[in-house]
Amino acid sequence: MGKTHWLLWAAFGEDAWAPYIDCRARETTPEMVLDCRAAPFLCLDNVDAWANREKEETLFCLYNERQERGLPWLISCNHPPPQWRLPDWESRLAGFTQYRLEHPCEEQLHALIAVIARRFGPAFDSALVGYLASRETRNLRQLTELIEGFQYWLWQKKAAPSVQQWRLFHRDRNARIAE
Known part of the structure; x- marks a missing residue:
């Protein structure tokens, strides 16, 4: 990871x-x-x-x-x-220099979510970052894909990132998956 x-x-x-x-x-x-x-x-x-x-x-x-x-x-x-x-x-x-990556602690996870969000669109406020850190996957690849999808969804809806918008995105995403 x-x-x-x-x-x-x-x-x-x-x-x-x-x-x-x-x-x-x-x-x-x-x-x-x-x-x-x-x-x-x-x-x-x-x-x-x-x-x-x-x-x-x-x-x-x-x-x-x-x-x-x-x-x-x-x-x-x-x-x-x-x-x-x-x-x-x-x-x-x-002979290669080897590094082992550890799972990020809470503080590091919050920082990573903020960086990933800025890569794909508007910055997330601390409430949304905390919400994602506590309720979503800690697999960074999957989390990045989710955030990228969310940012694209926000762009289509012309909406700003928030916990409320994340819930709507999640509901829409789950409905598409269920179809």
Whole structure:
């Protein structure tokens, strides 16, 4: 939880564009990843989805090329990592600096909700932030999708964010799901 957000922020936070590739996406191929080998900065998400010999060889080649050129990259995988088939790739991964993301505390969750809301539209007041923190999922991907949908819904309704509007949005959303 949260690793994808970190990689996306890193990819889009630079002055220049940096490729972000999700290895779990169906359309992601080894060729696509190798096409980005010369990118000044690269973000690969969910590399654990590539725990098979052929794709690990691609990652190993990518590692060697980026190392030779001195090009930085960030990768993510679930914890614990999968059983890798290629010992050379596993040994290279052992040399990476590793971080583990913890679930955010209440204060951090409130700050994250506020940041996510501003990314997609008007800022949320503290009442709405508190309401979401206490009643909605703590899965940041799902929460981001909900907030993005809410901001779009608000835009369509030409309404300002509030707890009352969130309740109406939630009711409309649940009615659409039930159909």
